[in-house]
Amino acid sequence: MSKLNEILEYNQKFVEEKEYEQFITTKFPDKKVVILTCMDTRLFEMLPKAMNLKNGDVKIVKSAGAVINHPFGGIMRSLFVAVYELNADEIYIIGHYDCGMSAIDPDSTLEKMKQRGIDEKTIETIKYSGVDVNEWLKGFDDVTESVRHSVRMVKNHPLMDRSVPVHGLVIDPTTGKLDLLINGNENR
Numbered sequence: 531m532s533k534l535n536e537i538l539e540y541n542q543k544f545v546e547e548k549e550y551e552q553f554i555t556t557k558f559p560d561k562k563v564v565i566l567t568c569m570d571t572r573l574f575e576m577l578p579k580a581m582n583l584k585n586g587d588v589k590i591v592k593s594a595g596a597v598i599n600h601p602f603g604g605i606m607r608s609l610f611v612a613v614y615e616l617n618a619d620e621i622y623i624i625g626h627y628d629c630g631m632s633a634i635d636p637d638s639t640l641e642k643m644k645q646r647g648i649d650e651k652t653i654e655t656i657k658y659s660g661v662d663v664n665e666w667l668k669g670f671d672d673v674t675e676s677v678r679h680s681v682r683m684v685k686n687h688p689l690m691d692r693s694v695p696v697h698g699l700v701i702d703p704t705t706g707k708l709d710l711l712i713n714g715n716e717n718r
C-alpha cells in the first residue's frame with residue numbers, strides 16, 4: 531500500500547471513531563503565544579511536550595532552521611497574522627542545536643538538483659534574473675547567531691507592534707532543554 535493510501539485509510543477510521551474529539555479547540559491560541567521553530571522531526575512532538583503545550587495553546591510556524599529569510603515573506607506574514615488577527619501577544623523564536631540548516635552547502639544542493647534533472651540553464655536563468663540562489667539556499671553557521679538575527683528582524687520590523695515581546699531560545703533536540711538567549715520582556 532502506498533504511504534498516501536495508508537494515511538487515507540487511517541484517516542477514515544480516525545474520523546469515524548471520533549478520535550478528533552480530544553483535539554477540539556478554537557483557532558485562537560489559549561496561551562496567546564506564537565512560536566517560530568524548525569521543521570526538524572525530533573521537535574515534532576517533543577517541543578510542545580518540553581514546553582507543556584497542548585493542542586489549542588499556541589500557534590506554531592515552522593521553517594527550515596526557524597529562519598525568516600525575507601522580511602516580507604510567508605513566515606513573517608504568519609507571525610503578523612498570529613499577532614494581529616489571532617491574539618498572540620508573545621513571540622518565541624526557537625532554534626535548535628544540531629540543526630540541518632547549519633550544514634547546508636548550497637553548491638551541493640544545486641548539484642543534487644542537477645542530478646535529478648534540473649537543467650543547469652534553469653539555474654543560470656534564475657541567477658541572471660537577480661535571485662542569489664546560493665544565498666537563498668544557505669543556512670547558518672551558528673544557531674545562536676541565527677536566532678538573534680531573527681529576533682532582531684521581527685522586533686525591528688516596521689509593521690510590528692513594539693509592545694509584543696520577542697524571545698529567542700535554542701532547544702536541545704535530544705533532552706528538550708531550552709537555553710534562553712533573549713528575554714523579550716526586557717528592553718521592550
Ligand SMILES: [Zn+2]
Pocket residue numbers: 568569570594595596626628629630631
Ligand atoms: Zn533544524
